[in-house]
Amino acid sequence: MGKEENGYLPLFETKAVKGRVLYKLYAVSVFVGICLICVYRVKHLPAPGELGRWAWIGLFMAELWFSFYWIVTQFVRWNPIYRNTFKDRLSQRYKEVLPAVDVFVCTADPVIEPPIMVINTVLSVMAYDYPPEKLSVYLSDDGGSELTFYVLLEASQFSKYWLPFCKKFKVEPRSPEVYFSKAAEPVHDDIMSNEWSSVKKLYENMKKRINNATKQGRISDELRQDHNGFCEWDLASTKNDHQTILQILIDGRDLKAVDFEGQPLPTLVYLAREKRPQYHHNFKAGALNALIRVSSRISNAPIILTVDCDMYSNNSESMRDALCFFMDEEKGNEIAYVQFPQTFSNITKNDIYSSSQRVFYGVSINNNSTCMIFNHSVLESEELVVMKVELAALDAYGGPCYVGTGCFHRRQSLCGNKYDKECKVEWETQNYGKVKESVHVLEQTCRVLASCTYEGNTKWGKEMGVLYGYPVEDVITGLSIQCRGWKSIYFRPEKKGFIGVAPSTLLQSLVQHKRWSEGDFQIFLSKYCPLVYGHKKIPLQLQISYCCSLLWAPNCLATLYYVVFPSLSIIRGISLFPKLMSLSVLPFAYVIIAKYGYSLVEFLWCGGTIQGWWNDQRMWVFQRSTSYLFGFSETILKLLGFANSGFVVTAKLADETVSLRHQQEVIEFGAPSPMFKILATLALINLFSFVGGINRVIIDSKTEVLDQLALQILLCGLIVIINLPVYQGLFFRKDKGRMPTSVTYQSVILAIFAHLVALY
Numbered sequence: 232m233g234k235e236e237n238g239y240l241p242l243f244e245t246k247a248v249k250g251r252v253l254y255k256l257y258a259v260s261v262f263v264g265i266c267l268i269c270v271y272r273v274k275h276l277p278a279p280g281e282l283g284r285w286a287w288i289g290l291f292m293a294e295l296w297f298s299f300y301w302i303v304t305q306f307v308r309w310n311p312i313y314r315n316t317f318k319d320r321l322s323q324r325y326k327e328v329l330p331a332v333d334v335f336v337c338t339a340d341p342v343i344e345p346p347i348m349v350i351n352t353v354l355s356v357m358a359y360d361y362p363p364e365k366l367s368v369y370l371s372d373d374g375g376s377e378l379t380f381y382v383l384l385e386a387s388q389f390s391k392y393w394l395p396f397c398k399k400f401k402v403e404p405r406s407p408e409v410y411f412s413k414a415a416e417p418v419h420d421d422i423m424s425n426e427w428s429s430v431k432k433l434y435e436n437m438k439k440r441i442n443n444a445t446k447q448g449r450i451s452d453e454l455r456q457d458h459n460g461f462c463e464w465d466l467a468s469t470k471n472d473h474q475t476i477l478q479i480l481i482d483g484r485d486l487k488a489v490d491f492e493g494q495p496l497p498t499l500v501y502l503a504r505e506k507r508p509q510y511h512h513n514f515k516a517g518a519l520n521a522l523i524r525v526s527s528r529i530s531n532a533p534i535i536l537t538v539d540c541d542m543y544s545n546n547s548e549s550m551r552d553a554l555c556f557f558m559d560e561e562k563g564n565e566i567a568y569v570q571f572p573q574t575f576s577n578i579t580k581n582d583i584y585s586s587s588q589r590v591f592y593g594v595s596i597n598n599n600s601t602c603m604i605f606n607h608s609v610l611e612s613e614e615l616v617v618m619k620v621e622l623a624a625l626d627a628y629g630g631p632c633y634v635g636t637g638c639f640h641r642r643q644s645l646c647g648n649k650y651d652k653e654c655k656v657e658w659e660t661q662n663y664g665k666v667k668e669s670v671h672v673l674e675q676t677c678r679v680l681a682s683c684t685y686e687g688n689t690k691w692g693k694e695m696g697v698l699y700g701y702p703v704e705d706v707i708t709g710l711s712i713q714c715r716g717w718k719s720i721y722f723r724p725e726k727k728g729f730i731g732v733a734p735s736t737l738l739q740s741l742v743q744h745k746r747w748s749e750g751d752f753q754i755f756l757s758k759y760c761p762l763v764y765g766h767k768k769i770p771l772q773l774q775i776s777y778c779c780s781l782l783w784a785p786n787c788l789a790t791l792y793y794v795v796f797p798s799l800s801i802i803r804g805i806s807l808f809p810k811l812m813s814l815s816v817l818p819f820a821y822v823i824i825a826k827y828g829y830s831l832v833e834f835l836w837c838g839g840t841i842q843g844w845w846n847d848q849r850m851w852v853f854q855r856s857t858s859y860l861f862g863f864s865e866t867i868l869k870l871l872g873f874a875n876s877g878f879v880v881t882a883k884l885a886d887e888t889v890s891l892r893h894q895q896e897v898i899e900f901g902a903p904s905p906m907f908k909i910l911a912t913l914a915l916i917n918l919f920s921f922v923g924g925i926n927r928v929i930i931d932s933k934t935e936v937l938d939q940l941a942l943q944i945l946l947c948g949l950i951v952i953i954n955l956p957v958y959q960g961l962f963f964r965k966d967k968g969r970m971p972t973s974v975t976y977q978s979v980i981l982a983i984f985a986h987l988v989a990l991y
């Protein structure tokens with residue numbers, strides 16, 4: 232840490248994660264185990280005509296896939312690194328010349344994304360520890376909702392008290408909701424105690440008004456008189472058919488825009504871009520591009536932060552952290568974006584769901600096991616648990632992908648520019664906020680930038696801005712930036728930068744994964760496949776690392792095979808694994824024990840618990856057998872030209888595929904979703920097989936049977952144990968969250984049917 236040769240002190244440092252030699256030894260030993268398994272499979276392949284030949288071949292295929300995928304993941308885990316920043320050096324060196332920063336918050340629907348949550352995010356980013364005159368916050372409201380506008384107006388008033396309060400008492404985190412729900416009232420400090428109570432009261436009154444308005448679903452006439460911005464809604468007909476609505480609620484250039492202590496406030500802008508039924512609006516990507524253009528006219532900051540409305544800033548210094556990368560004199564110039572991990576909290580958890588889910592999320596959060604994944608954030612699958620390691624590894628190869636939220640961008644690279652070594656940014660001479668028109672004129676001139684027709688015949692969405700046409704546009708956007716020669720940084724500070732809300736139901740989580748796996752797989756099969764698109768532009772390791780998550784969906788086939796066929800074969804007495812008392816068992820045992828042992832240790836090391844790890848394994852099976860299956864089949868069907876395949880999982884899911892952004896749907900667990908039917912059927916098949924297998928062993932009472940089928944019965948038993956909550960939901964629970972009876976009947980029938988087919 233410290234001085235380079237010429238006495239230059241860098242603003243950040245990069246270090247390799249320790250203990251990698253051990254990891255590499257472990258990986259090599261597992262690889263040897265995998266090879267031995269393959270040898271065994273080939274050598275003991277049943278002869279043609281022999282019982283179980285096809286089951287054997289299928290199992291071998293599944294194992295080959297697992298091995299291939301495992302090797303792909305090793306690329307991601309081989310060489311992880313981590314970063315440290317030196318914010319004190321930044322402050323010393325750039326006290327007066329810090330660049331302006333624009334923050335984009337996107338929301339799309341006031342019902343799914345409650346306005347109170349949205350403004351907590353807005354307030355938390357307005358309160359960054361950063362010169363307010365250099366900070367502008369833009370809220371993009373794709374719902375075009377009067378309610379959201381009203382709530383933002385309330386937030387702009389409240390910020391006059393909240394911001395000085397935060398700065399004076401160094402409040403953390405700066406989302407008022409989270410702060411007031413967690414912090415204890417300061418009793419020792421009279422001054423703070425007074426202000427604390429009054430700000431808290433202000434917040435609570437505001438919340439009451441907001442909740443009242445939310446409940447009523449409309450804005451009362453008295454409230455409408457407070458601001459003439461509401462007139463805009465007289466012209467707007469519906470949320471999908473309205474003119475651009477742009478209101479600068481706080482104009483940072485205005486000397487009168489100050490908090491109650493007379494300090495300047497950050498600029499605050501409300502934008503609902505124009506929507507017309509005949510124009511495609513390109514979801515969140517379209518909203519971000521409109522924001523990029525509008526902000527270029529108003530503040531034109533060289534750095535842009537994008538956050539989702541459900542992710543509040545948990546660390547008021549994140550902005551300075553990010554700048555340490557961009558402004559480092561030696562290496563900063565080539566950095567296009569700095570991606571922070573997403574962390575989740577259970578703040579909006581609802582009660583409908585079984586406690587196992589609660590425990591699950593609770594565990595993950597409370598123990599701070601950050602689960603940031605390579606391209607999306609979730610808590611609950613093996614791939615994700617180790618994200619710390621994974622993104623860190625991508626970082627080593629030239630940068631993680633863009634995850635869509637919690638990411639600081641350089642405006643230049645986001646706008647489609649190529650990296651140019653010669654082009655040095657002069658942060659202080661950037662032309663921000665130099666516009667001299669009145670607010671009204673400014674609003675008028677910006678409107679056209681957010682109109683439906685503006686992008687026609689331009690490069691927006693193709694080469695400029697966030698790219699269009701794919702469900703997970705963030706990944707492609709990040710990839711294309713990297714392919715233009717830029718680097719990116721994954722920064723994971725000890726104190727998390729952004730905290731969001733995890734899906735609070737099983738179905739939500741499965742549906743979310745379905746969408747991601749589907750979107751990722753589509754990219755893999757498209758012209759943006761990193762192996763093709765990134766060829767010769769980014770390192771091979773980075774290309775392969777991208778594939779790690781782009782290939783989630785195809786995992787479903789091998790997994791389904793593994794959870795169904797070995798179990799069904801028990802009934803027929805077909806042995807698919809080596810005998811318990813043979814040497815061939817060793818590689819199987821070693822690979823399984825090493826892999827799961829390692830994952831358990833890693834999980835615990837991340838701060839998880841054994842119970843959490845176990846739940847994690849369950850989610851792993853659930854996701855692979857449902858989410859990925861649907862994602863995979865839909866992608867393939869689309870490719871074959873069945874655009875609307877009728878593969879609608881639930882009515883709500885149909886909306887999901889339309890409005891890709893929405894993740895927070897409240898869907899009853901009790902819904903008769905096909906996903907649950909699959910889960911229940913799989914669980915029952917294994918239960919019947921297990922009982923059948925035990926039965927066989929007892930009736931035949933020959934050690935030979937036991938010896939031959941032992942591994943299969945063991946595997947089946949494990950699947951049964953992992954599915955215990957499913958049986959509970961099918962047969963024992965009485966509450967509303969249980970499996971619907973129709974699911975129970977159908978899955979019982981399907982499972983029996985599967986056994987009959989297997990028997991005859």
Ligand SMILES: *[C@@H]1O[C@H](CO)[C@@H](O)[C@H](O)[C@H]1NC(C)=O
Binds near residue numbers: 443
């Ligand atoms: C809620 O709003 C209605 C009308 O908008 C108003 O009459 C009522 O007093 C409000 N209630 C509270 C508790 O603010």
Ligand SMILES: *[C@@H]1O[C@H](CO)[C@@H](O)[C@H](O)[C@H]1NC(C)=O
Binds near residue numbers: 578592593597
């Ligand atoms: C979040 O989880 C904790 C412990 O797991 C629990 O005590 C708390 O009530 C949860 N919060 C909400 C809002 O569900």
Ligand SMILES: *[C@@H]1O[C@H](CO)[C@@H](O)[C@H](O)[C@H]1NC(C)=O
Binds near residue numbers: 545546574725726727
């Ligand atoms: C969020 O911020 C609070 C207050 O600084 C801190 O105590 C907490 O550890 C942070 N959460 C995470 C997950 O880092």
